[in-house]
Amino acid sequence: PLFMGEQLCDVTAETFGFRWVKWTADKGFFLNGNHHYFHGANVHQDQAGWGDAVTEAAQRRDIKMMKEAGFDFIRGSHYPHSPAFSQACDEEGMLFWAEAPFWGIGGYRGDGYWDCSAYPVTPSDTAAFEQSALRQLEEMIRIHRNHPSIVVWSMSNEPFFSEASTLSGVQRLLRRMVERTHQLDPTRLAAIGGAQRPLGENRIDRIGDMAGYNGDGATQPDFQQPGIPSIVAEYGSVTADRPGDYAPGWGDLAANEAWRGVPWRSGQAIWCGFDHGSIAGSALGKMGIVDYFRIPKRAWYWYRCAYRGIEPPVWPTQGNPAALRLEVIGNKEVWADGTDDVQLLVTVVDSIGRDLSNNVPVDLCVTNGPGEFPTGKTICFRDNSDIRIQDGKAAISLRAYYAGKCIVEARSPGLKSAIVSIDFVGAPAFRPGQSVEVVNRPYTSFIRETAASLQRFGRNNPTFATSHLDGHDAGMATDECDSSFWQAAVTDDAPRLTIDTEKMLEVKRLRFLFPPVKAKRNFTIEISNDRQHWQSLAKVELQGEQTIYEWKADDELSEPRGRFVSIRWDEPETAMVGEVEIYGIVCR
Template sequence: MRLTKILWVHLLILAHAALLFAAGPVRAAEPVRQVVQLNRAWTFTLGDPAGAETDDHADRDWQQVNLPHSFSLPYFLGPNFYVGYGWYRRSVVMDQAWRGKRLTLEFDGVFQDAEIYVNGVKAGRHRGGYTGFAIDITRQMRPGSNTVAVRVNNLWNAQLSPRAGEHHFSGGIYRDVRLVATDPVHVAWYGTFVTTPEVSPERASLRIRTEVENTAGTDHAVTLVSRIYTPEGRLLTQETATRAVRAGATEVFDQQPPAIRQPSLWAPGNPALYRLETEVRRDGRVADRYSTTFGIRSIRWTADRGFFLNGQHLYLVGANVHQDHAGWGDAVSHAGARRDIGMLRDAGFNFIRGSHYPHAPAFSRAADELGMLFWSEAPFWGIGGFGGEGNWFASAYPPNPDDRPGFEDSVLAQTAEMIRIHRNHPSIIAWSNGNEYFFSAPETMDAVRAFVRRQVALMRTLDPTRPAATGGVQRGEVDRLGDLAGYNGDGAALPAYLNPGLASLVSEYGSTIASRPGAYEPGWGNLTEPPDQRGSAARYPWRYPWRSGEAIWAGFDHGTIADIDFGKMGMIDYFRIPKRQYYWYRNEYRQVPPPAWPGPGQASQLSLTADKTVIHGTQGHDDVQLLVTVRDAQGRALSNSPDVTLTIERGPGEFPTGRSITFRHDTPVDIRDGQAAIEFRSYYAGKSVIRASSPGLKDALLVIRTEGPDPYIEGKSPLARARPLVKYPALARREPGAAPGNVVINRPTAATSSAPGRPASMANDGDDNTAWQAAAADDHPAWSIDLENIYAVHGVAVLQPGQAALAYTVELSLDRVQWQPLTPAQLQAAQLPPGLRARFVRVRFASPAGAVAALSEVRVLAVPAAEAPPL
């Protein structure tokens, strides 16, 4: 039977090849692959109404929304957002050309549990908020109109990753949706993988692996044609292969075209992109066409000499980037992602760490096109000071053994989806398994390390061309479990991680809380004078020869479940206006002098400008960034910050708040230092007239034109409704009535000095038997800790080893500038007086006069400031 099957397959292939030869040119059925964007014209409601998946469900009272969309629209920073269910519905008309086709819905991201229904029938489900997925709806579709309904929830789930993280977790279909119609024999979802095993300026070898899926009921002989085009669009090479693909199976075609001579190597200064055009033929016709962009470049991470791109050493100078923008939250347009990357590139950065989950395909594509190196991260994530189960303050890894198999499957599934979706992007130079997952219950750490080994093995298997990195691994003995380690915060200076013997970088440094405009400084003294290199003559003394790079925390302000101010650590604010810190880096890295800072004056008028005045397309991929500036009569920019309102007077479009938005100083919708900004979208073609106004000032007008289908018709096209800010209930971070907890374990520490083998981290490792010790020559020893949140402090305990205790002072601070000492009576009290809030705690010792300062453990009992009763 087996021999007969093999002979039949060979005969089928030979017959197919003879048919192609005899028939001459292949007949192309156009279009062979049809992609229909589905971002427009959805209805939406919060809650979980019964029967919402059915055709006849009454949704006339639901909101009219477009994608990308967030449950919590509008969102302007802060720890509170809607948690629960939401439903999306829209109609899809079956095209006659789709008969006999395979139909799939492709989602780029839904947070975080999505159930998809077509005409009342459940077609599929996906769990995981940061990776795309495809749902086959061929059997559910019918001629005429079809109802697509999506039930989404963003409920915390003990078995779903992430269980914790310092961001916000708003629900919604916050990335693109499209319907794809293909022949039953087609290239699988993200089914191409182009690698460049050997790269030099003289030649580059290629390997193309293409997955061809056959969902037909019969076997087919398939011919695959792969054409490579240069960045200029010239056909470079063509490879053809024929093989049988059985019914219901997926076959991988492995092709190795001739080497490319004098390739244009992708790099930050030369973001050259080649194109692979894949053609699938069966039965004498073209069944599918699929396009893949890729770059030719080589990467090498070394333990002793850092990072190399195309054989040349390159120090990575980067920033961490979350995916959310003012008002729109996580629902960011393609243009918004591109602007973010462009702002960092223009300041002289060459590297982005994607914090702390896979970003949208549009983000990776923009990184390719703009020449920005990118670290892509899986959502295995921890947050310090975790409470009990039930929200994103939980242990990163499940304490309950019953939850572990499901959770591990969730992490591995999203890791695999991340790699599959993004693997052809030359900008991506590392896959990271997560961030700071050592913030797990202590009893789970052996299981955490075992799981990290398993995850790293999967990453290496799925893509052996990039290192499997471990992210934020400055604690927990997890940094050596992968190929590349990223150390956050004090991990850059702890002795255990200095020249660690494997490739490494500083994956987070910095973290200065500042509202715009902020100070003209880097925001982190260690950049120019790290603790272990004080007095060094080097310009950047911590850029050791073995270190691959560094990424500031953070590029942009972002939403967070921590205190609202804790999200203001970006060098660019939430509205995408640079703080002065941004200009410090731009001057330092690109030698571009900072602009003149605005000052107070007699405000006379407003100006309203945009990054461009044309929006291309009506599917929400493009938008414009509006900037309003307060000016005097001569046109000089002022720092005055009166209330300013933007209003759409005529035409299509919307702000996150609807048809108008008002900026008020010291509110979530803020105007500061004389400027305010917001992103404007339009889902209809036409001209939009926008007015900026402020009492007593001359107005400004701006016209934005949207090009594309779906024309705006005055009086008929629906207008965006007003969306007021909603104050959602705060997340319950701990068990009700729980006592203040010790919030220092594994937090970043610093000290004026450390004796060999006695680093500062030993005073907050939870072990009374280990101790930080100052160097013998340190005449003014001090130890400090960053609590990485703003806390209401209830008590501080200081433990010193040995019998001879030294006198010390404990101080609290919010900014490392102003310090508030605690009195001896306060330290001895069972509870500190209310109102003591801190992010930093410092212990300073009196001159020891021959004695050596040491701390075996410091404990800070506190609750998050957002949880504390109002004063």
């Protein structure tokens, strides 16, 4: 309560709960005294059309979707989520990793765009940057610390994506953040999220009380039994449009069946729960097991079956469309105050109501009463559009700022329409001709005005190998260290090194540095979108004393596109790489 003298001016109440957690370096995680290996998902909060301006109801639906698939842990990637999100995790029984926004995304340049250094490269900016990072960390802890679902505070995600000269600044800031966390909340651990680089003596994972390793960090030798509590904070990263494959997408967790868990590890979280917006190319934003419009991909059904024993539905097939089915997902009465909304799901069906995978054009229209889509009173779904219908389904959320009955109609040329009504409450009544009418807001796809620039990839990107000799791990081929290199085991009959740029690229140039050997090297350079289907770029034979090889795209031919670059050797004796540099343009 807040008083002015004896007059009560304001009051707020906060619900809290009790639970006991214990993180260990050798036996994993314990919840209320019981050992618990958790299976989780990374969750961005933005949704199609509305961006980050999502309602509390929409955030709760996200949490419930992850729970329905059998997940019991969410990593709030990669910034503080709203208090409503934390409250919904409390009430839905979801463990929550809350994260501060010290976040690298894969670039090293100066300020100005997404590929900039996570830590500032201009010395005069560092004091204000660190102050801002510490302030946001403090605000996150003070706002959310009474939520029992939160089991750890994370300082970062992949802050090593910083210009090399700033590494000492990255380490200093992380130490300051850990110290501040201990001051503000001594009851929870301070984690370093995305701590899988650098390798060796400069590693950052042990700066905090525990670590979360992304991607190849699950299998890098440096991070096996690291001596502190740890989790796999991201695995998978499978890019797919809906419907996608009925598969888990384990990624590097498939090695040695690590997806089953190991005794010293506390849990694992898939990258990621939902597709999200991305300025760094659409491929990066399509790694969810649920799409941007909140329709599950087939991977979501795989997890629901594996974790909860619920068989998947019959997949829709092509047929003769006859009608549309329109469903409302949400409360019977919907608050018209900006905190509540409903999701509308439209499905193409045949004459007897069976789901079809035909992608016909669909318009959703508010024909009467309050209610609006991100684009106004009408939204249009088209195949191969940003506002898309895929596999015969489309969805979007609807909200209102007036009370009253909203009528929505789903239309498609030649098909029977579908109509639903939604009751909005808790606001002034909508009065036609008197209330402010919703205006249409046509969607405009983002196109960067300046020309796309050539960027370098490889350094600190996830790197995978079929084998390695002790002291010559896969990550040493992308660590930008002159004295280290990857080398395959002599027993490896088909040695291969693969770099995941994590972006879809038009590849322009590749540069490989090798340690000298006596024998000839024979290898093939390949590129792929999915690590399953490979396109050969070059078959190479080098003399042993040649330590540099460069490949360039043919200007007269279209540049190859792909996310993964791989080198495949004919024999293990010469399978070794000192550094891989990948130059390309990020595809939209």
